[in-house]
Amino acid sequence: MKCVARQLASSVVCGLLFWAGGVAAQGPVCSEADAEALQWLARTVKSRSEVAYQGVVTLQRGDDMQVVQVARSLADGYSSEHLTRLTGQGAQVVRPHHPLNCTHPGEQLLTLGDRVEAGDCGLARYYRFEVGPGERIAGRQSVKLEIQPRDMYRYGFLLELDQDTALMLRASTLGRGGKILERFQFADLSYDEPLEPRSGMDTVHPAAHPHPDDPTAGARLSVPxxxxxxxxxxxxxxxxxxxxxxxxxxxxxxxxxxxxxxxxxxxxxxxxxxxxxxxxxxxxxxxxxxxxxxxxxxxxxxxxxxxxxxxxxxxxx
Missing domain, CATH: 3.30.200.100 (MucB/RseB, C-terminal domain)
Structure with missing residues (x-):
């Protein structure tokens, strides 16, 4: 039985894949949708349940640079992930035993590639997509996916995916004029068995995975x-x-x-x-x-x- 749960927005590896409802698009917009690009997005989602890895990523935000060790293992229908910050104060985020059949709403949207011809364009109504050859990143050949917003209310993205596994190797968030606001990328990547979480970290944060229909935590307001x-x-x-x-x-x-x-x-x-x-x-x-x-x-x-x-x-x- 599938469960539907919130994405962990703070995760470096998973943070760019979120939910939007599929909305029937008008013909001219839908005809511009790049089916190949949407298929690459779908493959990226699928890689989350099929690819185990370990590696080191860099996260650049303006003048701030963080280096993080990331790892994901797969076993018995579950995935386990951990992120360990290697710069500044040592800290670790651990998410163990996440069901592989737990379908996040964002994943449902990003598998729309096969339905574009039927008029269900999903993200293609709000973004323009273009796919092309990418660079070598962490020793892996990539496919470049350019994502441009159709309005002023959102940012653009440049994603570079592993040509073989569709794992996201580099992701850049783009502001006005294509300015890079934020970028993460793998500096080292291996598809061998992931490392165990490091011991001796100053702080360890277990990542909660609440059900979306659970009551909102925190103080209630006096009016709806x-x-x-x-x-x-x-x-x-x-x-x-x-x-x-x-x-x-x-x-x-x-x-x-x-x-x-x-x-x-x-x-x-x-x-x-x-x-x-x-x-x-x-x-x-x-x-x-x-x-x-x-x-x-x-x-x-x-x-x-x-x-x-x-x-x-x-x-x-």
Whole structure:
């Protein structure tokens, strides 16, 4: 029996594959869809349940560079993954015994390649895809997949996949003018049996895998609320608690969350913004049913998208 669960947005290896609902596209857009590109996306998803590996990746965000050891093993219908940061304070994220038949909603979208001709274009309605030959990365020949947004509400991507296994070897998030905002890539890769998690780490984080219909953790608000505007193609990833503090949305490649916190008093007018690579945190104060609240949008979208999402928060009717 398949289960449907949230993606781990913070995972370096898995972080670019998220959910968006398949929406019937208009003919002209659907006719532009690159079936070969969508098939490569589908192969990338499939590699998650078929490919065991170990390696070292670099994650570049502006002037910040992190080096991470990553590994995935497969056994008895489960996968186990661990990520160990090799720079700065030692820390490790471990996700053991993840069922291989657990289907994430994002994976359902990224296997749409076979249905493009039927008009179900999925991501191709919101992005343009182009596939071509890539470079050698970590000693492996790659296939290059260029992904350009069709509007101003999302970023572009440049993915380079292993020609043999479709494992993602390099992924770049692109801003306006093709500027690289964030990039991760394998510096070393082996398909042998993965290493065991390192011992002696300062911090070890077990990665939780909650069911999407579980109640949202955190303090409940006094009134139900909704996000009344989303860019086309962005969809809720789970069943949100109407009075819970969080909503999460994705279009299949980008993801962002909206948090609301009730305040004891009103904030001064203004907004706050922090960026790290392709991720931002946008905050501002507002009123919800005469109650002062702090709204925070965190995710991989341009600041104008975050601002418009924050402006659209309303009391649920």
């Amino acid at each position: 609320w909704i996000v009344s505007w989303l860019p086309n193609g962005f969809t809720a990833t789970d069943a949100a608690d109407p009075e819970g503090p969080r909503r999460t949305y994705t279009d299949g490649l980008a993801v962002f969350s909206v948090f609301l916190e009730q305040l004891p008093r009103e904030l001064r007018p203004g907004e706050g913004l922090a960026r790290l690579g392709s991720s931002l945190s946008y905050t501002r104060g507002m009123h919800l049913a005469d109650q002062p609240v702090l709204v925070t949008v965190i995710g991989e979208v341009p600041v104008n998208t975050a601002r418009m999402v924050a402006d659209s928060i309303r009391v649920a009717r």
